[in-house]
Amino acid sequence: MAKPINIAIRTDASANIGSGHLMRTLALADELRARGANCIFICRECPDFLQGMVRTHGHKLTMFTESTTIWNEIDDAVQTMALCGSDSTTWMIVDHYQLSASWEATIRAHVPRLMVIDDLANRVHVCDLLMNQNLGRSTVDYADLVPEYCSVLLGPSYALLRPQFSEVRERSKANRKHRNPRNILISLGGTDPVNATCAVLGALRYATLPEDSRLHIVLGENSPFRNEVELKCLELPWPTTISLGVSDMAALMAEADIAISAGGSTLWELFCAGVPTIAIKTADNQGHSCRAIAQAGAAYVVDAVTELPAALPLLLRDLLEPRILARMQDAAARITDGLGCTRVADVITQTFAHSAPTILRTMRAEDLDQVRHWRNHPDVKRYMHNPYEIGAEEHAQWFERCWHDPSQHLLIAEEAGSPIGFVRFACIDQQSAEWGFYKVPGAPAGSGTRMGRVALNYAFDSLALESVRATVLSTNQRSLRFHRNLGFRDLPTKSAQSINHFTISREEWLNGNRL
Numbered sequence: 001m002a003k004p005i006n007i008a009i010r011t012d013a014s015a016n017i018g019s020g021h022l023m024r025t026l027a028l029a030d031e032l033r034a035r036g037a038n039c040i041f042i043c044r045e046c047p048d049f050l051q052g053m054v055r056t057h058g059h060k061l062t063m064f065t066e067s068t069t070i071w072n073e074i075d076d077a078v079q080t081m082a083l084c085g086s087d088s089t090t091w092m093i094v095d096h097y098q099l100s101a102s103w104e105a106t107i108r109a110h111v112p113r114l115m116v117i118d119d120l121a122n123r124v125h126v127c128d129l130l131m132n133q134n135l136g137r138s139t140v141d142y143a144d145l146v147p148e149y150c151s152v153l154l155g156p157s158y159a160l161l162r163p164q165f166s167e168v169r170e171r172s173k174a175n176r177k178h179r180n181p182r183n184i185l186i187s188l189g190g191t192d193p194v195n196a197t198c199a200v201l202g203a204l205r206y207a208t209l210p211e212d213s214r215l216h217i218v219l220g221e222n223s224p225f226r227n228e229v230e231l232k233c234l235e236l237p238w239p240t241t242i243s244l245g246v247s248d249m250a251a252l253m254a255e256a257d258i259a260i261s262a263g264g265s266t267l268w269e270l271f272c273a274g275v276p277t278i279a280i281k282t283a284d285n286q287g288h289s290c291r292a293i294a295q296a297g298a299a300y301v302v303d304a305v306t307e308l309p310a311a312l313p314l315l316l317r318d319l320l321e322p323r324i325l326a327r328m329q330d331a332a333a334r335i336t337d338g339l340g341c342t343r344v345a346d347v348i349t350q351t352f353a354h355s356a357p358t359i360l361r362t363m364r365a366e367d368l369d370q371v372r373h374w375r376n377h378p379d380v381k382r383y384m385h386n387p388y389e390i391g392a393e394e395h396a397q398w399f400e401r402c403w404h405d406p407s408q409h410l411l412i413a414e415e416a417g418s419p420i421g422f423v424r425f426a427c428i429d430q431q432s433a434e435w436g437f438y439k440v441p442g443a444p445a446g447s448g449t450r451m452g453r454v455a456l457n458y459a460f461d462s463l464a465l466e467s468v469r470a471t472v473l474s475t476n477q478r479s480l481r482f483h484r485n486l487g488f489r490d491l492p493t494k495s496a497q498s499i500n501h502f503t504i505s506r507e508e509w510l511n512g513n514r515l
Contacts, residue, residue: 005037005349008084008111011095014045019190019220020265021095022050024133024160025117028093029059031163031341035349042083044076049221049245073099077106086110091348093117097285101126115348117160120285121145131344133159133268135335136292138462139362139411149417151347151359155461156336158344159268164250166338172254172273176329181257181320182213185275187249188282189262190220196282198225199305200260201232203312210320213238216252221245258319260312263290263301271298272338276328278315280305296464297331334506358450360423360458363410368392368399371412371422377441383476385499409433409463413451420447423455431466433459452486460506470502 009029013022022043029039040060043051054061062083076099084092092107095117104126108114115129121141130146131153142152188196197217204215215238219226223244233240246252253259253273261270263279263286270277277299281290294301300315302308318324347357363371372395374380381387390398402408407427413420420443425433437455439448459465470488472479480500484490487509488502 005032005035005090006085006088007032007037007039007091007093007348008080008086008089009039009041009093009095010043010080010099011041012043012045013047013050013190015191015193015222015224017045017097017191018193018264019050021117022046022054023190024265025093025095026054026057026059027160027162028341028344030057031345032348033058035345037349040084042080047222073103074106077103081107081110091115100124119289121288125150129153129347131158133265133340134289134292135296135298135464136288138409139360139458143362143364148361151357152361153344153347155457156268156271157340157457157461159265159272159336159338159340160344161269161272161336161338161340162250163338163341164248165253165269165272168250168254169272169274169333169338172275173329173333175254176257176274176276176325179257180210181325182210183216183255183257184209184213185216185218185252185256185259185261187218187259187261187266188280189264189266192220192223192225192262192282194282194305195225195228196262196280196305196308197229198232199308200280200312201229201236203308204236206309207313207316209238209316215240216256217242218246218249218252219244257325258316262286263293267293267299268336268338268340271332271335274329274333276319276325276332278302278312278319280308292464293335296335297328298335299328299332334510337510358413358415358420358447358454360411360413360454363399363412363422365399367412368396370419371395374422374438374440379441380438383438383473383479385471385473411455411458413447413454415444415447415450420444421451423451423458425455425459425463425465425468427463427465428469432469433463433465433467434469434471435459436470448482449485452482456486456504456509460509465506467503467505472500472502474498474500 009025011021011025013019033039041054042062044064051061064079089111091113092111093115101124104114108126114127116125116127118130118132119134121137125146127150129151133156135156137154139152186200221244253270253275256275259270259275259277261267261277261279263281267279279290279299280302290301293299302311350357372390376389402410409425411423413423419440421437421439423437425435427433459468470483483502488504491501491503493501
């Protein structure tokens with residue numbers, strides 16, 4: 001990197017806010033620092049031990065000096081700019097539920113690029129890049145919430161995890177295949193403000209576990225419930241260990257057979273390590289992601305702490321079944337591979353280098369004429385299964401049908417705000433879809449491959465598909481090579497047919513050619 005990137009990160013951590021926002025931005029900052037970037041954290045609230053952690057990782061940290069009971073976003077933005085030195089800041093990253101579009105607009109007027117890390121999809125943003133690492137979100141959720149020029153990164157493939165988790169991934173999965181489940185990890189967040197840990201321990205009294213079971217409880221460095229947790233442990237019949245402020249969580253997860261976790265960002269760490277998990281929704285904003293996780297079979301979900309006494313013993317009984325345990329491990333490991341920091345850092349550094357990332361957005365009615373023009377171009381239509389000219393009325397009727405059909409996903413691929421192609425996924429069922437696409441005539445060389453990679457990420461992350469299929473005319477040699485280079489497998493076809501059939505699975509994509 002010829003010129004260093006100066007990145008300011010605005011986030012907070014406290015007993016009420018939790019430590020998740022700071023920890024995931026710290027993981028991203030570490031990756032950016034490894035690429036030569038200079039990172040400074042700007043916080044209004046942050047416990048001393050977390051301040052020390054940030055500085056130990058080699059980053060600057062500046063705390064707001066003025067404490068006042070009267071707080072507003074504009075003052076926060078002005079102070080943030082003063083503390084980070086906005087004249088030299090090339091990126092501002094904000095991860096904060098209390099800072100909204102007013103704050104972002106104020107910042108955006110003074111820094112070249114702004115990134116928002118979001119979990120909620122419930123408010124408007126003024127930013128250049130938005131990332132939501134939760135499962136089950138799609139570009140439709142942000143269609144009216146971000147500017148047209150904003151790049152949107154969605155799904156757990158972008159989960160901001162420290163590299164230790166991807167490093168233990170294979171060892172962790174292998175460990176569980178050669179032993180009976182006995183090690184149970186309990187981790188309810190760095191602050192656990194609702195004291196879910198004690199609720200779990202109380203519910204475990206009614207559970208039937210193997211006699212040689214062991215419990216390992218992880219608490220935050222300054223947990224206010226430590227004494228209460230210790231007393232609860234004395235009531236349990238199994239050996240129990242309590243660890244405070246764990247620095248190598250990946251190693252603990254690699255040794256765990258089952259985990260009981262809050263429904264926040266710790267889940268992505270557990271899934272990367274392939275740990276079968278019971279997730280407890282401890283905050284309202286975890287609801288959407290928890291539902292998607294349960295639907296994907298990656299974890300059992302308890303909807304409220306109050307449901308633990310009835311639900312936890314039954315769920316643990318199920319998880320102790322080897323068949324269920326193995327199935328959940330595989331489903332969890334498919335959710336994320338732990339390389340999210342690498343992918344997000346790629347986008348940040350490429351954008352700084354004026355190499356715009358490829359993004360997908362939902363096709364809109366105002367795109368109709370342009371898409372029809374592309375479709376009717378001689379270089380495109382000659383490779384269509386129906387290579388005739390599409391009229392305006394027919395095209396509009398097709399769009400109307402697709403718009404109201406939840407199995408159809410029509411997308412425009414863009415780079416630096418300019419369209420490079422069209423992508424369509426037609427879901428066959430909940431697990432598979434047929435895709436089709438074409439590059440905009442005259443789009444830059446290589447843009448088709450970039451579009452294809454981003455589209456497959458979207459299929460397996462946002463749509464949570466298990467496989468994507470394609471049919472290609474045998475005369476379209478370029479498309480045949482394209483699919484094979486992306487990792488698609490040829491399917492058997494009758495020799496008399498002039499169509500080639502392809503497929504690629506989620507696992508093949510994750511382990512092969514994805515970004």
